[in-house]
Amino acid sequence: MxxxxxxxxxxxxxxxxxxxxxxxxxYEVFTSLGVNVTAVESALTKSMTTSEVTNFWYHISPWEGKDHKDVEQMVISRVIELIETEDCQIEGVKDFIELLKEKHYKIGLATNSPQRIIPTVLKKLGIEGLFDAVLSAEFEIKGKPDPTIYFNAAKKLNTDPADCIVIEDSHSGMLAAKNAGMTVIAFTNENPEAEFDIADFKINSFCLGQTEIKRMGLLQN
Structure with a gap:
């Protein structure tokens, strides 16, 4: 590797x-609009973009008085509030990225989340200056599992897709990366219910010493 x-x-x-x-x-936003948000139907929206989620619930239970864009922004605003106020850091991720930077890897971010939320996340984690390219599926025709965002990430990083490692936690994200011709590491976060079969490698935590990371083949030296 x-x-x-x-x-x-x-x-x-x-x-x-x-x-x-x-x-x-x-749940909060769509129930406030009169939608009956069930757990079964909510599970179907997990891999969707916020625009797709808004359309999904509108087709199930149309509301009046607010257009789709306004409702989508309501969801995003609430998520931003929660990120700013709640404990949501993943242990070890900042040190992990800094270690990769020290080893001269280019670092990218490719998310189905809207652009507006990304600066909040990077600020929360104190990693604003660590990424060489940041992409949101908001600006793609389709989000993951479509591979376009990963093709565009490689282009922005001036790197061939075959030379890229992707770290994902969802099946749709891993599928997008695999279809872009990239090597996939599943970040399991010790989640026993997730599907990681298509990943090339797995890690349970970012709190890894250099010896274990080298064993995975991530580090060149």
Whole structure:
């Protein structure tokens, strides 16, 4: 694996524990509009962009008085509030990224989350200056599992997709990276229910010493 030049991170569930905030905001906002948000249907929105989530609930239970864009921004605003006020850091991720930077890897971020939320996350973690490229699926025609965001991340990093490692926690994200021709490391976060079968490697935690990271082949030296 010593030929790799770039490491691209997913955001929600990989560098920050924010997925429960999205579900909370989804429930609060759409129930306030009269939608009956059930656990079964909410599970279907997990890998969607916020725009797709808004359309999903509107088709189930149309509301009046607010357009889709306003509702989408309500969800995003609530998630931002929760990230700013709640403990949601993933242990060891900042040190992990800094270690990769020391080893001269290019670092990217590719997320289905909207652009507006990214600065909040980076500030919360104190990692604003560590990324060479930051991409949101908000500016792509389709979000993950479509691979376009990963192709564009490689382009922004001036790196061939085959020279990129992607760290993901979701099946749709891993599928997007694999379809872009990239090597995938699943960040399991010790989640026994998630599907990681298509990943090339797995890590349970970012609190890894250099010896274990070298064993995985991530470090060149």
């Amino acid at each position: 010593t030929h790799f030049k770039a490491v691209i991170f997913d955001m929600d569930g990989v560098i920050i524990n924010s997925e429960m905030f999205w579900k909370q905001a989804e």
